[in-house]
Amino acid sequence: MTEVDRAVHALLVPGFVGAAAPEWVRRRIDRGLGGVALFARNITSVEQARTLTDAVHAMRADVLVAVDEEGGDVTRLEAGRGSRHPGALALGAVDDTALTRQVGASIGALLRRAGVDWSWSPVADVSSNPDNPVIGVRSYGTDAGLVARHAAATVVGLQDDAGILACAKHFPGHGETGVDSHLDLPVVTASRAGLDAIGLAPFRACIDAGVRTVMTGHLRVLALDADLPATLSPAVVTDLLRGELGFTGAVVSDALEMEGVARHRGIEEAAVLAVLAGVDALCLGGTLAEETVVDRVHSAIVDAVLEGRVDEGRIHDAAARVAGLAAWRATRTVAAGAPMSDDECLPAARRALLVEGDPRLHAGAPSVVVCEPAPNIAAGAVAWGLADALLAVRPDAEVVRIDASSPTPDRLPTDRPVVLVLRDAVRHAWQRTVERRLVAARPDLVVVELGVPAARHPPGAGRITTYGASRSSVEAAAALLTSPEGRRPR
Secondary structure: OOHHHHHHHHOEEEEOOOOOOOHHHHHHHHOOOOEEEEOHHHOOOHHHHHHHHHHHHHHOOOOEEEEOOOEOOEOOOOOOOOOOOOOHHHHHHHOOHHHHHHHHHHHHHHHHHHOOOEEOOOEOOOOOOOOOOOOHHHOOOOOHHHHHHHHHHHHHHHHHHOOOEOEEEEEOOOOOOOOOOOOOOOEEOOOHHHHHHHHOHHHHHHHHOOOOEEEEOOOEEOOOOOOOOHHHOHHHHHHHHHHHOOOOOEEEEOOOOOHHHHHHHOHHHHHHHHHHHOOOEEEEOOOOOOHHHHHHHHHHHHHHHHOOOOOHHHHHHHHHHHHHHHHHHHHOOOOOOOOOOHHHHHHHHHHHOEEEEOOOOOOOOOEEEEEOOOOOOOOOOOOOOHHHHHHHHOOOOEEEEEOOOOOOOOOOOOOOOEEEEEOOHHHOHHHHHHHHHHHHHOOOOEEEEOOOOOOOOOOOOEEEEOOOOOHHHHHHHHHHHOOOOOOOOO
16 A cells, blocks of 8 residues: 555545445444444444444544534434424524534534534524525524624534534535535625635634634625636635734545536546645435445556656645644543533524514414425434424324415314414515415414514414524424413514
């Protein structure tokens, strides 16, 4: 095995299938693999995750274990029942940076308990486009200053308080786009002045807070590079992120099999171009969790070095940055803090609720109509929701689930209170149609919005906006719906 072979392995962070690392991962770790990425498919509990990560670290102590653990709607460690931690948009609605730091530290404590080294969070994107199909509640909000201070607070909570590597994503800002980079290449049309004022502000704040890693987004930013996506662009990664913003940590790509780069370049060429652009660690295997993909990417980069297309020094520099992450993690000693309990997270989620009218269910078992849009690809299909939280309190509730292809219920019970559950109604016209029709049929109907709300909505008897669908957020809404005391609107 050559030095180049081992150094290229150090750049790779693949995912895999199963609750234990397969043999091919073990072989690659022996050859210098930089890290592995865990997804919900790998985790059944925090305890099982710790068994898995202990086994990985036993193979080589400096292998990084990374995971997308944003809290809120995007959770891997608690995918089975929902994150206890309120998500970014809920924290932005509260706008208490001390709370956001506390939640970041709590997520970090949970990751430490699971043996994870590196959290691919926070999301530093400003939610400037309400039709964005992939960011939404994952962003702290629509104001760049608010997003900057809360993303930076999360970095401090994760790194300084919990000793977990943080990662600001998706550079240079995915919030404006109307296309999901999992499916195609988004194009950002903002001017350079607009980027400086909005998209880049949170990344500057995270860098000032000492963030150790930044993840690139698969998006073409016309003001920076009219041809190449950010992940593959030296103008974005080397000139802007490293040169102008002064970032000295490690740059990691978003998953290279995402269509934002793979469809137009192919995964192997995308990997080579990313390394040339200045990316240090390559995320692989969100969906293509196979040794053959790792082998193809590894071979493509090695060949590019042997052909003189990629300077060997660039590979060793990138490998050294990845090794530096493992060294930082190994030397971080923090107080043995515990993650926030469910009882501690619930009041935080309750603080985020926007309450209009009287949303209490005054009498009778509720009839719950749940609008279910296609799941956000980053979050994946989820096994929790408001209906489940209500059923835990009122087992006699009846639940009807509808999607974009379902007809609006033509009859509603007259002897039960009705709850309509929406999710990101701002970008789903079919949900707004359902809401108008049901409110007209039952003016006493209560609406609960779990995502980004529409700017306007018909007046019902009461309304709760949770700004996210974490377990704590839906339980806070369920408690308010069934509370005899109620709560004043804020």
